[in-house]
Amino acid sequence: MLSTEKSNVSETAFSVNGRDYSPPRVPIAVILIDGCADEYLSISLAKNQMPKLAKMLENGHRSFVRGALPSFTNVNNSAIVSGVPPRHTGIGGNYIIDPETGAEVMTNSSKFLRTETILAAAANAGRKVAMVTAKDKLRELLSKNMEGIAFSAEKADEVTLDVNGIDNIESHVGPKPEIYSPDASLYALKSGVYLIATGQADFCYLTLTDYMQHKYAPEALESLAFYRDIDEQIGKLLDLGCVVAATADHGMNAKCDADGNPNVVFLETELTKQFGEGITVICPITDPYVVHHGALGSAVTVYLPDSVNQAEVADWILNLQGITEVHGKETAESKLELPADRIGDLFVLSARDYVIGRTPAHHDLSQLEGQLRSHGGRYEEMVPMVLSHPLNDTYFKRSQGDPRNFDIFDFACNGVVLPDSGR
Structure with missing residues (x-):
């Protein structure tokens, strides 16, 4: 693997959807840990399953942020890559009645996204942008008008240079994973590590899948193993000199009575x-x-x-x-x-x-x-936000108010204080 050099990374500022972004001259990796209620991090950290994250947080930042309602995947991913709430993105659900046709449809196409994205704007400003999703349903939606690399773990075997900006990813990251497995999320993270390490990307959005959170509670051994594997990939991103920022689209709760029957x-x-x-x-x-x-x-x-x-x-x-x-x-x-x-x-x-x-x-x-186990309401609205670096005074104060998960790129680009950066 090749190391990334600061001299190769653009620090050109850009604006999109009424917000200004001034990314530091280092690689940025924003991770969306799908379904990550804060309990998953807290329990994994308490049981020493995430040593890289624990070390990162000694000098970094951790707080709560409020997601967008309804607390579903398409809604929050669209808000996060746009930096604005669903009222502006137009994505208020994974599934809607299209007011133009009257048909019941999934909002998996970028034609439903009414905003431009931070990813496309960063690419236009000279950043090498990569967007890797676990679920293919998000790939085309989130890569609207984006010049760069965009593919899903779910269909890693189908990537082409023309469509995805890269080909033959399996020869570098491994064969495509089963979507109903922890490997789908880990594949997205491993792909980000590979792309940054080889200099093909310096501005990444890596969005995972919540299969494990739907299946296992935070204290389950399977959850602990999964977050230990996530921690390993976070460690590799840190070793590459990245600003690492992570949040979630929603939390997760059991939706059952005392006997385990669905309510x-x-x-x-x-x-x-x-x-x-x-x-x-x-x-x-x-x-x-x-x-x-x-x-x-x-x-x-x-x-x-x-x-x-x-x-x-x-x-x-x-x-x-x-x-x-x-x-x-x-x-x-x-x-x-x-x-x-x-x-x-x-x-x-x-x-x-x-x-x-x-x-x-x-x-x-x-x-x-x-x-x-599911989500969508108020009780899955609050999620964690972690950053690999401390925040400047302005953004620390914002973090103590009512920050949103769709502020994550703002915090990563404008709020972190890098060593010897003067920021």
Whole structure:
């Protein structure tokens, strides 16, 4: 492996979506640890499973940040690479009713992203940008208008120079991993290490998958082993002289009763019984990875026919066991920062240990592996942020307020204090 030289790294500032970024003249690696509730880090650190991270935090920074609602993957990854909330990105769920066509669709295409990205702007400013995802569903969405390297671990065997900016990645990182495995996330990290070490990238976004967090609680031996492996790759990035910044798109909680049975409110079924036909519930957690969660999360949107009274329906939903919040479209846009045209008439959130579904027929729980663990609501909104370097006074004060996970590139580019940098 080759070492990266500061002289080869651009420090040209750039602006995108109303924010200015002044990246230091060293490689930057921003890691999205999908599903990483802070407990995963805390328990792994307490059990000495993450020595590289522990060493990093002696001089670096660790705090909480608030993610975007609903706390789902496409929503938060889009916000993070744009630096702005879903109201601006237009991505308010993994799955929506497209207001232009009326069709139920997944938001895996960049055509749904209404903003430009930090990654594309950094590339235009002269940085060597790489975006490696575990899940292929994010690859094209997040690499909108980006000149550089973009590929997924899931389809590492299909990369081409024309489409992905690189070819034959398997000969350097290894054969493509199984997506339902810890290896999918580790492959994304290993790819980032390879690209930075060989000088092919100096501005990386490495976004993982939450298969392990869906399957295992923080204290499980499998979780500890997984975070130990993540720690090893973080150590390699640090050895390469990177500014390392990590956060999560959402946390993760068990959604079960005391006996381990799923706590599910089949909202479309209940609404049809109470108010008649014509009501549609959309589960914005829906994506191709049904083994993770069975399309059951803690937030849904509700589309109402003109024949029903919205306020009456909202009040009725709020009185259901397991439901904690019901917002109208205008409130969801102004208070929760959601794109009003893509969320239906009502936006509904559930309790910490509940999920919301459509009807039993829409969810095949037999595909779940073990106890139902999921996300999407308030109780998965707070996530960790760690940085390899201390923060300057301005950004330290911001970290003690209400920082957001989509501020992570801002903190990594503008907030860290490097040795002998004068910053």
